[in-house]
Amino acid sequence: MTLSKAWQIDRKWKAGGYVSLVQGKCVLTSEAFPGVETEHGFQIDISNSEISDETDDEAILSAVQAFMAPHLEGAEGSHYAELQFRHSVENGTEVDIQxxxxxxxxxxxxxxxxxxxxxxxxxxxxxxxxxxxxxxxxxxxxxxxxxxxxxxxxxxxxxxxxxxxxxxxxxxxxxxxxxxxxxxxxxxxxxxxxxxxxxxxxxxxxxxxxxx
Incomplete structure (x- = not known):
């Protein structure tokens, strides 16, 4: 079970020269189920990371990904099953999900x-x-x-x-x-x-x- 992840920042809050809150989503896909996707939304407090509000989104996403890793890992089974189900619906195929x-x-x-x-x-x-x-x-x-x-x-x-x-x-x-x-x-x-x-x-x- 391998999921590809595409991260996106939708909104940032800043305070005292630092990024405090980040909102966005991680879009998940799998080569096993082409043409469908699911997403995992997030809104997290990264104020403890002391990331300057001048930092680019790529660096901010590194902090976000480190924070979100255990949460996504725990939900991979659910996301994989959802991709499998969506793919079966769109293609009219039978699917056996345990x-x-x-x-x-x-x-x-x-x-x-x-x-x-x-x-x-x-x-x-x-x-x-x-x-x-x-x-x-x-x-x-x-x-x-x-x-x-x-x-x-x-x-x-x-x-x-x-x-x-x-x-x-x-x-x-x-x-x-x-x-x-x-x-x-x-x-x-x-x-x-x-x-x-x-x-x-x-x-x-x-x-x-x-x-x-």
């Missing part, structure tokens, strides 16, 4: 990492909330701050950066975002659990028809 629970879990993780839209209902508008592993680590810090403040009857402003850009939220508003996140993510978990319990797991498990 789908495992781990492949479903990898697809679940991919979908959970895509993020969701949140409408503030005011001038801030709609923001796309990132949910990659790096995002979730940052959100954990915001959540602890929010909970601690509310526990002593305070509701301070908190500075955050979404995939859309910087924003100010109150501690109470952050709790509303967490509830919206749960409403978005729980159906994905439910779909995954249903697929994992299937016998056999359908070959097209990565198709949108099986997911919310």
């Amino acid at each position: 789908v495992t629970e781990q492949m479903v879990i990898q697809e679940r993780q991919r979908r959970l990492a895509l993020g969701f839209d949140y409408d503030f209902g005011d001038a801030r508008g709609v923001h796309h909330i990132g949910t990659t592993p790096a995002d979730l680590a940052g959100w954990d810090e915001v959540t602890k701050f929010s909970q601690a403040a509310l526990a002593i009857s305070q509701d301070p402003d908190i500075s955050i950066v979404t995939d859309t850009g910087p924003a100010i939220v109150t501690a109470t508003e952050w709790q509303s975002i967490l509830l919206a996140a749960a409403a978005h993510r729980q159906p994905i978990f439910a779909a995954s659990f249903a697929l994992q319990a299937s016998d056999p797991i359908p070959a097209n498990f990565a198709d949108d028809t099986h997911w919310p």
Whole structure:
């Protein structure tokens, strides 16, 4: 199972002369299934790499690839199966895919990492909330701050950066975002659990028809 990877940067955020966040995708193909492709989106925090905001995209991608390597490696089975399925659909051929629970879990993780839209209902508008592993680590810090403040009857402003850009939220508003996140993510978990319990797991498990 060999996958070719083509990396692309769609957006960069800069702070203090350095690149802080990078958003883009990795397009995956295989010689075994010509004419079809799938992609793995990413939005990661590379501020610790201290990459100058004058650095070209090729050098930035090196840092991105190093960070993403273990995530992509864990999801290769899912991406390979998706390519195999898409190729079979486009060419009208039969395909026998031995789908495992781990492949479903990898697809679940991919979908959970895509993020969701949140409408503030005011001038801030709609923001796309990132949910990659790096995002979730940052959100954990915001959540602890929010909970601690509310526990002593305070509701301070908190500075955050979404995939859309910087924003100010109150501690109470952050709790509303967490509830919206749960409403978005729980159906994905439910779909995954249903697929994992299937016998056999359908070959097209990565198709949108099986997911919310």
